[in-house]
Amino acid sequence: MIRGKAWNYGDDVNTDFILPGIYLELTDPDEMGRHAMEGIDPEFAENVQQGDVVIGGRNFGLGSSREHAPIALKHSGVSAVIAEGFARIFYRNATNLGLPALECPHVSKEVETGDTVEVDLAKGKIVVNGEKELDFVPVPEFMMEILEDGGLREYIKKNRDKW
Amino acid sequence: MSTVAEKILASHSDLDEVHPGEIVKAEIDFAFMPALTAALAFYAMYDMDIEKVWDRDRVTILLDHIAPATNITNASLHKECREIAKKQNLRHFYDINVGVCHQVIPEMLMVGADSHTCTHGAFGAFATGIGSTDMGAAIGTGKLWFKVPETVRVNVEGRLSPSVMSKDVILKTAKELGADGATYCSLEFTGSTIRDMSVGARMTLCNMAIELGGKTGIVQPDDKTIRFLEGRVKHGYTPVYSDGDAVYRETLEIDSDALEPQVACPHAVDNVKPVTEVAGKAVNQVFIGSCTNGRLEDLQAAAEMMRGKRIHPDVRVIATPASYEVYDAANSQGIIKTLMDAGAVVCNPSCSVCFGGNHGILAPGEVSLSTSNRNFRGRQGSTESYVYLCSPATAAASAVTGVITDPREA
Numbered sequence: 001m002i003r004g005k006a007w008n009y010g011d012d013v014n015t016d017f018i019l020p021g022i023y024l025e026l027t028d029p030d031e032m033g034r035h036a037m038e039g040i041d042p043e044f045a046e047n048v049q050q051g052d053v054v055i056g057g058r059n060f061g062l063g064s065s066r067e068h069a070p071i072a073l074k075h076s077g078v079s080a081v082i083a084e085g086f087a088r089i090f091y092r093n094a095t096n097l098g099l100p101a102l103e104c105p106h107v108s109k110e111v112e113t114g115d116t117v118e119v120d121l122a123k124g125k126i127v128v129n130g131e132k133e134l135d136f137v138p139v140p141e142f143m144m145e146i147l148e149d150g151g152l153r154e155y156i157k158k159n160r161d162k163w
Numbered sequence: 164m165s166t167v168a169e170k171i172l173a174s175h176s177d178l179d180e181v182h183p184g185e186i187v188k189a190e191i192d193f194a195f196m197p198a199l200t201a202a203l204a205f206y207a208m209y210d211m212d213i214e215k216v217w218d219r220d221r222v223t224i225l226l227d228h229i230a231p232a233t234n235i236t237n238a239s240l241h242k243e244c245r246e247i248a249k250k251q252n253l254r255h256f257y258d259i260n261v262g263v264c265h266q267v268i269p270e271m272l273m274v275g276a277d278s279h280t281c282t283h284g285a286f287g288a289f290a291t292g293i294g295s296t297d298m299g300a301a302i303g304t305g306k307l308w309f310k311v312p313e314t315v316r317v318n319v320e321g322r323l324s325p326s327v328m329s330k331d332v333i334l335k336t337a338k339e340l341g342a343d344g345a346t347y348c349s350l351e352f353t354g355s356t357i358r359d360m361s362v363g364a365r366m367t368l369c370n371m372a373i374e375l376g377g378k379t380g381i382v383q384p385d386d387k388t389i390r391f392l393e394g395r396v397k398h399g400y401t402p403v404y405s406d407g408d409a410v411y412r413e414t415l416e417i418d419s420d421a422l423e424p425q426v427a428c429p430h431a432v433d434n435v436k437p438v439t440e441v442a443g444k445a446v447n448q449v450f451i452g453s454c455t456n457g458r459l460e461d462l463q464a465a466a467e468m469m470r471g472k473r474i475h476p477d478v479r480v481i482a483t484p485a486s487y488e489v490y491d492a493a494n495s496q497g498i499i500k501t502l503m504d505a506g507a508v509v510c511n512p513s514c515s516v517c518f519g520g521n522h523g524i525l526a527p528g529e530v531s532l533s534t535s536n537r538n539f540r541g542r543q544g545s546t547e548s549y550v551y552l553c554s555p556a557t558a559a560a561s562a563v564t565g566v567i568t569d570p571r572e573a
Contacts, residue, residue, distance in 0.1 A: 059342060089294060
């Protein structure tokens with residue numbers, strides 16, 4: 001079960017917000033995590049708690065192919081990103097890392113920073129503050145298999161024969 | 164009834180035809196990685212229990228984003244990439260003396276660990292940017308899964324006015340479709356204006372497909388493409404064309420006769436206005452370069468604007484050829500001297516100012532006028548700086564006056 005506090009950054013959260021270009025030279029995931037969201041909220045990485053959930057509006061993760069962006073989020077403690085829409089490469093990268101990127105209409109209007117969010121991946125439900133329920137768009141079966149394996153690394157190790 | 168994108172994905176998946184939405188597993192022709200993402204891709208491949216790349220002739224690393232190294236961290240990353248290339252015995256490895264990745268290596272189905280890989284669609288290829296874990300899978304197995312994209316057609320008819328460039332066409336496209344208007348789609352550029360364009364100008368169009376959310380941008384090949392590719396293709400090239408009855412999600416029509424120079428204003432690539440609406444805005448730094456606009460014709464257009472003039476005393480100009488091939492040609496044609504005589508700093512080929520991680524960083528409050536592809540807040544330095552995007556002609560005309568200037572009046 002994914003459960004944590006919400007951090008809502010609205011529409012068009014680009015990869016430079018999630019991890020600015022000066023940190024692309026890093027290769028240590030934990031160090032990337034210490035700079036997560038620095039381009040839009042320099043205090044995020046200090047205050048985020050393990051399990052927290054980042055919320056966005058339209059086109060979350062637009063811009064660069066840098067996997068550093070979802071790596072930084074994951075290693076800062078974020079357990080899922082829920083947005084009204086995702087840019088294509090970010091969506092793949094997050095899934096490949098085993099970080100759920102869930103598409104949920106109106107989520108950035110329905111959830112405020114500080115709300116408690118629970119996600120039931122199997123049921124396709126998000127519960128806000130223990131009361132309000134939101135449905136997210138079902139994760140395609142193939143992506144779900146990758147998530148269930150914890151990411152593409154594990155998926156390929158397990159499924160090398162049919163890859 | 165297939166588009167170029169559908170045909171290339173089908174032929175590489177051993178299928179007769181594919182349809183938008185379908186997931187296919189395709190064989191990759193070529194995979195490349197800039198240093199900044201290469202190490203992570205190899206970590207991913209090793210984590211998949213794969214020790215060697217699937218084909219040492221079809222995988223390459225380039226040291227281009229930061230070149231030469233600027234600190235110990237990125238120097239160590241460069242060193243690690245050189246060691247990986249040796250250990251993997253990669254046939255092609257490009258050190259800091261080659262240029263930006265999207266200038267050099269056309270193939271039919273390409274993946275690059277850089278979002279602007281879509282630039283290669285200017286050669287009629289299917290080329291798309293991927294992250295490091297996908298790249299780990301691609302270089303380890305030679306295969307990757309793709310969701311077949313819908314295709315959005317951008318049909319551009321007419322003749323561009325003098326000093327209006329292909330950059331203005333793609334900025335206008337961004338304005339019309341929006342920064343997520345082509346998410347997961349292939350963008351196909353057609354029409355008489357595109358046919359009249361050089362391959363370099365088409366690269367500018369395809370380069371920015373990602374800024375509209377696109378998976379790739381494609382221009383169908385013609386004689387110019389074939390000539391451009393002579394001597395550059397390593398593994399063979401078969402031109403592919405869209406069928407007359409191919410299905411497009413939508414078609415955007417652009418009239419290039421009426422097109423003015425365009426400027427993308429802070430802090431979004433689709434916040435585009437005609438130059439006449441932003442003219443007069445003072446700028447501190449002008450950047451001419453990047454994978455979007457660092458080719459010979461771009462530097463030439465800038466040099467024409469600056470010939471015999473001096474840049475405004477309150478402006479600094481950084482001009483960066485996108486590749487050593489361009490650098491060399493610009494040098495022998497006197498273009499670099501013209502730019503230098505006007506007061507520009509001419510840098511060695513690299514990603515330069517574009518991504519805010521190399522040089523030319525902006526201080527708080529500063530305004531940059533840039534021929535690159537993204538103007539997100541903080542992209543080129545301080546989160547309190549401002550980036551405007553435009554063509555090389557607009558950039559150079561503005562460098563002389565010190566304010567955003569319509570190049571048709573320069």
